[in-house]
Amino acid sequence: MPHDRIADLDAHWRAANYLAAGQIYLLDNPLLTEPLRPEHIKPRLLGHWGTSPGLNLVHTHLNRLIRQHDLDAICVWGPGHGGPAVLANSWLEGSYSETYPTIGRDGDGMRKLFRQFSFPGGVPSHVAPETPGSIHEGGELGYSLSHAYGAAFDNPGLLVACVIGDGEAETGPLAASWHSTKFLDPVHDGAVLPILHLNGYKIANPTVLSRIPEAELDAMLRGFGHEPIHVTGDDPRIVHPAMAAALDRALERITAAQQAARSAGSRERPRWPMIVLRTPKGWTGPATVDGEPVEGTWRAHQVPLPSVRENPDHLRQLEAWLRSYRPEELFDADGRPTEQVLACVPSGPRRLGANPHANGGLLTRDLPVPPLEHFAVPVDKPGTALHEPTRVLGGLLAQIMRDTARSRDFRVVGPDETASNRLGALFEVTGKAWQGEVLDTDEHLSTDGRVLEILSEHTCQGWLEGYHLTGRHGLFSCYEAFVHIVDSMVNQHIKWLRTTRALPWRAPVPSLNYLLTSHVWRQDHNGFSHQDPGFVDHVLNKSPEVVRVYFPPDANTLLATADHVLRSRDYVNVVVAGKQPCFDWLSLDDARTHCARGAGIWEWAGTEDPAKGPDVVLACAGDVPTQEVLAAAQLLRHHLPGLGVRVVNVVDMTRLLPREEHPHGMSDSAYDALFTPDRPVIFAYHGYPWLVHRLAYRRTGHAHLHVRGYKEAGTTTTPFDMVVRNDLDRYRLVMDVVDRVPGLGVRAAAVRQTMADARTRHHAWIRAHGTDLPEVADWTWTG
Numbered sequence: 001m002p003h004d005r006i007a008d009l010d011a012h013w014r015a016a017n018y019l020a021a022g023q024i025y026l027l028d029n030p031l032l033t034e035p036l037r038p039e040h041i042k043p044r045l046l047g048h049w050g051t052s053p054g055l056n057l058v059h060t061h062l063n064r065l066i067r068q069h070d071l072d073a074i075c076v077w078g079p080g081h082g083g084p085a086v087l088a089n090s091w092l093e094g095s096y097s098e099t100y101p102t103i104g105r106d107g108d109g110m111r112k113l114f115r116q117f118s119f120p121g122g123v124p125s126h127v128a129p130e131t132p133g134s135i136h137e138g139g140e141l142g143y144s145l146s147h148a149y150g151a152a153f154d155n156p157g158l159l160v161a162c163v164i165g166d167g168e169a170e171t172g173p174l175a176a177s178w179h180s181t182k183f184l185d186p187v188h189d190g191a192v193l194p195i196l197h198l199n200g201y202k203i204a205n206p207t208v209l210s211r212i213p214e215a216e217l218d219a220m221l222r223g224f225g226h227e228p229i230h231v232t233g234d235d236p237r238i239v240h241p242a243m244a245a246a247l248d249r250a251l252e253r254i255t256a257a258q259q260a261a262r263s264a265g266s267r268e269r270p271r272w273p274m275i276v277l278r279t280p281k282g283w284t285g286p287a288t289v290d291g292e293p294v295e296g297t298w299r300a301h302q303v304p305l306p307s308v309r310e311n312p313d314h315l316r317q318l319e320a321w322l323r324s325y326r327p328e329e330l331f332d333a334d335g336r337p338t339e340q341v342l343a344c345v346p347s348g349p350r351r352l353g354a355n356p357h358a359n360g361g362l363l364t365r366d367l368p369v370p371p372l373e374h375f376a377v378p379v380d381k382p383g384t385a386l387h388e389p390t391r392v393l394g395g396l397l398a399q400i401m402r403d404t405a406r407s408r409d410f411r412v413v414g415p416d417e418t419a420s421n422r423l424g425a426l427f428e429v430t431g432k433a434w435q436g437e438v439l440d441t442d443e444h445l446s447t448d449g450r451v452l453e454i455l456s457e458h459t460c461q462g463w464l465e466g467y468h469l470t471g472r473h474g475l476f477s478c479y480e481a482f483v484h485i486v487d488s489m490v491n492q493h494i495k496w497l498r499t500t501r502a503l504p505w506r507a508p509v510p511s512l513n514y515l516l517t518s519h520v521w522r523q524d525h526n527g528f529s530h531q532d533p534g535f536v537d538h539v540l541n542k543s544p545e546v547v548r549v550y551f552p553p554d555a556n557t558l559l560a561t562a563d564h565v566l567r568s569r570d571y572v573n574v575v576v577a578g579k580q581p582c583f584d585w586l587s588l589d590d591a592r593t594h595c596a597r598g599a600g601i602w603e604w605a606g607t608e609d610p611a612k613g614p615d616v617v618l619a620c621a622g623d624v625p626t627q628e629v630l631a632a633a634q635l636l637r638h639h640l641p642g643l644g645v646r647v648v649n650v651v652d653m654t655r656l657l658p659r660e661e662h663p664h665g666m667s668d669s670a671y672d673a674l675f676t677p678d679r680p681v682i683f684a685y686h687g688y689p690w691l692v693h694r695l696a697y698r699r700t701g702h703a704h705l706h707v708r709g710y711k712e713a714g715t716t717t718t719p720f721d722m723v724v725r726n727d728l729d730r731y732r733l734v735m736d737v738v739d740r741v742p743g744l745g746v747r748a749a750a751v752r753q754t755m756a757d758a759r760t761r762h763h764a765w766i767r768a769h770g771t772d773l774p775e776v777a778d779w780t781w782t783g
Contacts, residue, residue, distance in 0.1 A: 006240050008343040009060055011330060012092065013236070015341045016056035017284055018325040019088035019110070023117035024049060024303060025318060030110040031335055032327060036319040038309045045308070046118035047125045048081035050301040051165060053283035054197045055085035057243060058163055062352065063093070064344040065247045071350070072157050074358045076136045076466075077127040078144030078174075079165030079197065081302075084117065086127045086134065092337055093345045095132045095353030099505055107335025129499040129506065133353035135360070135469040140492055142171035143462045148192045149180040150466020151357065154408040154450075158190035158357055158470075159254070166198045166207035173458035173489075180459065181225035183433045185448050186261035186270055188408060191254045194226070194274040199281035201298040210278070217276070227253065227271045232278040234296070239279065246275050267447060269435040286321055289314070360471030361507025367410060367473045367566055368403040370396070372559045376588035379556065382604060383630060383781025386581040389623070390517050392555040393562055393577070394425035397475065400566070401429045401450060404473075411467055413452040413460040414477040421477050421517045422579040426451055457485040464512065465493055473510045473566065480516040480576065481523065481532040490539065490572060497570050498543040508569035516576045519686070520710050521624035521723065527716035533687035533709075536653065539574050540691065544662040549574045549653040551686055553626040554584050556591035557651060564595065576686060578623045580719075583781065585626070598652030598664060599674060604783065605633050605647035614646035616741050617675055618733065621650040622686025625709075628723055629684045630781055631730035636737060639751045643741070648674060656695040668700065677701045680740040684728055685709040706736060720772040724762055731755040731762075 022030060024047035029040040055077060066073050077086055090096040091113055097105045103112045116122030123130045126139045136147045148162035168174050184192065198210040209217055214230070221228045229246045233239040250273040257270035282300020287293070294304045305314045305321075330341050349355055356362045375395045377387050397412060404410040412418065412426060419427070431446025432453050438445050452463055457478060464474045493512055500506040516535065523530040536549045548571050552558040558577045565573035585602075586594055594600050608614040620629035626649060636645050650656065657665035666674070675681050677700040685692050689709035696702055713725040723729040738744050738752040745752075758773075765773050 001241055001244050005344070008340055009064060009240050009244070010236055011338070011340045012063065012342070012344060013056055013060045013240075014325040015092060015330040015337060016060060016085060016088045017053055018322060018327050018330065019091060019113070020052040020056060020084035021049065021285070021322060022110070022114045023047060023084045023087065025308060026114045028111060030114055031107055031331060032319070032322060036315055038315065041308045041315070042119065043309065045303045045306060047084055048302050049084070049285055049304055050199065050201070050281040051079040051082050051197070052085040053285070054199055054277065054279050055079065055082045055163060056089065057239070057279065058161070058195055058197070058277070059085065059089040059352065060344070061243045061247055062161055063346060064244065065251060066350055066352070067344055067346040069251065071159055072355070072357070073159040073161060073352070074133065074135065074151065074355050075161040075163065075352055076144045076148040076151070077134065077138055078136070078141070078163050078168050080138045080141055080167070081125045082127050082138050083123070083125045083131065086131055087113065087117065087123070090132045090353035092341065093351045093353055095351050098354070099132045105336060107331075110335050129496050129503060133351075133355060133358045135358050135466065137492060137496060140488060141165065141168040142173035142458070143465070143489060143492070144168060145174055145192070145194060146177040146180065146459045146462020147466035147469070148194075149177065149184060150463040151470045152184065152190035152192050153411065153463065153467055154188060154472060155190040155357065155470065156188055159193060160190060161193045161195060163195045163197055166196065166200070166209050167202040169196060169209050170207065173462065176454075176456040176459045177462060178224040179454065179456075180463070181272055182269070182436045183452060183454070184272070184435065185433065186258050188448050191258065191272065193250055193254065196221075196274065196276045198276065198278045199283075200296065201281050201301060203301050204298050206298075221274065221276070225269070225271055226274040228274055228276050230276045230278070234280050234283065243277070249273070250275060284324070286317055289317070357470045359505070359507055360469050361509045361569070363471035364507070364510060365407060365409060367400065367510070369563055369566055370399045370403065372396070372563055372588055374399070375559060377555050377584050379584045379587045382585045382783075383583045385584050387555045387584055388422050388579055389552070389555040389558040389577045389582055390515070390579040391422035391425070393515075393558050394423040396559060396562060397423060398425040398429045401426055408450065409472040411450050411452060411464070411472070411474040412477060413464050413474060415457050415460055415482070416453045416455045417479060417518070418451055418453060418477060421515070423477060457482060458489065461486040461489045465489070468510050468512055471509060475513045475515055475566070477515045477517065479530065480519040480535065481530045483514065483516055483535045484532065484538070487535070487538050491542065494542045494546050494572050497546045497572065501545065501570060511565060511568040511571040511573050513565045514572075514574045516574060517579045519576060519578055520714070521622075521686070522578055522580045522719060523714075525716060528714040531710070531714035533576075536574055536576065536687055537691050539572065540653065540695070544654070544657070546570065547572050547574075547654075548664070549576075550651055551576050551621045551623075551653065552595070552651055553620070553623050553649055554582055554586060554591070556584065556586050556588045557595055559588070560591045560595040561651065576622065582623050583627060594649070595651050598655040599648060599650040599666075601674065602647045602649055605630055606645050607633075607637055607641070608644035608646045612644060613676065614679055615644040616737050617646045617648055617679055617681040618737075619648040619650060619675065619681055619683040620685070621653060621683075624723065625684035625686055625728060628728055628730045628733060631779055632733035632737070634782060635730060635734050635755075639734070639754070640748060643737075643744075653695065656692065658698060671699055672701065675699070675701055679704060680737070681705045682733055682736045682740065683707040684733060706740060708733065708736070718766050718770070718772045720762065720776045721766055724759060729759070731758045
């Protein structure tokens with residue numbers, strides 16, 4: 001590479017380093033036009049210097065590569081707290097000032113850029129949603145590489161660089177995501193270029209991958225399917241040419257692999273290049289502070305000079321550090337970057353901070369959801385026919401997959417459970433993405449498949465997040481008990497969505513949709529380890545403007561719910577539905593109306609006198625609780641014909657919240673009209689019963705609310721025994737009515753005894769026969 005080009009790269013890198021350090025320290029005097037004084041320094045020094053010089057080096061060299069080859073590229077910045085570097089680079093390239101016009105690309109804008117960083121009313125220290133060009137927040141570590149692959153899927157013209165910190169590389173999610181090479185289709189997908197940045201330390205300890213022999217590290221990365229290119233050094237005169245050559249070599253290999261697959265028809269899985277970059281932690285910062293080594297050690301992780309306002313030696317050292325970048329060569333008198341600094345920076349949407357793929361809502365197309373009438377099941381009478389709801393949904397998803405064959409902007413992901421969850425109709429349209437060896441006994445594997453299965457919920461989640469944030473649609477199908485594995489990941493995504501809602505320049509992206517099935521009530525065969533309905537509790541703790549939770553009770557309501565969530569934007573939607581045969585309760589038209597209400601009275605199931613109102617409300621949420629409530633209502637109709645029973649079904653759990661706390665919440669008057677303010681409410685709920693109490697605790701009738709649900713009583717047993725063990729069964733619900741309706745306890749003592757006896761018969765029967773009572777197994781709704 002010519003010497004002048006190296007000088008241009010070094011100028012840009014020095015400018016980015018200066019801006020990164022300035023954000024951590026400076027409140028004023030951004031161009032050092034006068035000697036530093038304590039009042040120029042922020043009163044609280046926050047931020048992380050250690051990773052910034054390495055990130056600046058990567059950003060500088062990606063700029064050169066993009067500009068030289070006119071690449072369509074984004075970068076996922078994995079290292080935690082890398083905000084100073086990426087903010088500095090987006091300000092240098094101009095995308096930051098275009099996004100935030102009050103922070104111009106001049107001296108006054110530089111002062112504002114510095115002041116706002118980790119400052120009240122300013123911006124976070126992470127590469128956060130506020131940062132132009134970001135699709136990944138480097139706060140919690142482990143997800144960068146799976147996000148990068150998600151962005152590359154079905155984006156054949158896109159290069160996704162991904163900087164992986166060596167601390168992040170120790171996490172389980174990151175370790176699993178290396179296997180994404182076995183799912184990337186060189187024909188229809190883009191390319192991912194991992195850049196493993198080894199600066200040697202985490203917060204206070206050395207990192208594993210930086211301390212193993214290079215041959216061992218190289219063998220590990222080759223085992224994952226990569227061809228590593230190593231760049232090592234602490235002398236910019238050596239590192240700049242080496243980094244430029246490494247990126248050129250990586251791009252050549254990527255281009256060759258894609259051409260071999262796209263033009264020559266090669267079906268051999270490429271060995272994709274990656275870069276291993278070794279530079280010192282806190283590179284170019286203070287070598288020592290107070291007699292202790294800093295540069296190249298863990299002490300450079302955060303703020304190398306911690307007492308600048310109070311300690312004159314630290315103040316002098318900071319000024320010397322900042323002036324070592326020679327800012328007078330990098331910025332003109334007005335504070336604008338010089339031509340040399342910007343010589344290798346791309347223009348327009350080719351800039352990393354302006355690429356529309358990193359603001360994916362700009363590229364989102366409406367998902368072609370077909371008419372539900374083509375898939376709905378006929379319901380002539382409630383509760384007489386059965387269907388598997390998720391199998392019915394599979395037909396809808398297969399048609400969407402068919403209708404997006406050209407646009408390729410819809411994916412279904414899951415941990416090896418698509419067929420198990422009765423979504424096998426998808427395989428009539430597409431296969432499971434697979435770039436590995438194929439045996440004669442394998443089924444549905446395809447190099448260009450759009451169903452992604454890997455037995456790593458973390459990787460599934462990361463793939464889908466990256467896919468959504470670059471503007472595409474998808475669904476994550478998972479066993480209910482094991483979706484907890486991504487609890488922390490969904491936290492981060494919800495925080496991201498909440499933040500972007502306040503950023504007018506961020507276009508809404510397709511919602512992250514979960515289908516949780518193989519649920520607690522029908523995991524009787526797998527047993528206690530597979531029984532946990534608590535993910536919805538976790539999600540409903542989060543930002544109400546973002547989260548939604550749905551419990552469709554049958555196939556048609558699942559279709560109506562899916563139609564809604566697949567079209568939505570900027571939400572996390574959790575849909576819980578069974579895959580086992582389930583009674584059909586509502587026609588498609590009724591299901592649509594019921595889903596639009598979110599919660600409503602099923603008049604055909606109740607016995608209340610409209611003039612008097614109900615004596616008791618039987619409420620339900622979830623498919624199995626709905627069946628048990630309707631069976632209890634039928635028993636009450638038979639044994640206590642004079643009792644006024646109202647049946648309320650809840651599809652949208654957020655309807656239980658007050659309107660002031662959630663956009664879907666009900667007013668107090670609407671809630672009282674539905675559940676009554678003073679009558680007993682026996683609520684059969686799919687999950688942990690205290691969630692319903694938490695959602696409704698402020699309601700007038702909360703003292704009359706009694707909730708039955710899962711209470712950690714599980715095992716391998718019969719389906720009905722699961723509900724009996726947790727006191728959610730029809731007989732227990734009737735007993736609850738007798739116990740809680742005033743005056744009924746004495747009058748209906750015989751009815752209560754009959755119900756208790758039925759439970760006793762149940763226990764004896766299943767131990768003798770291994771199946772449920774015939775009156776339960778053969779039950780249908782008779783009205």
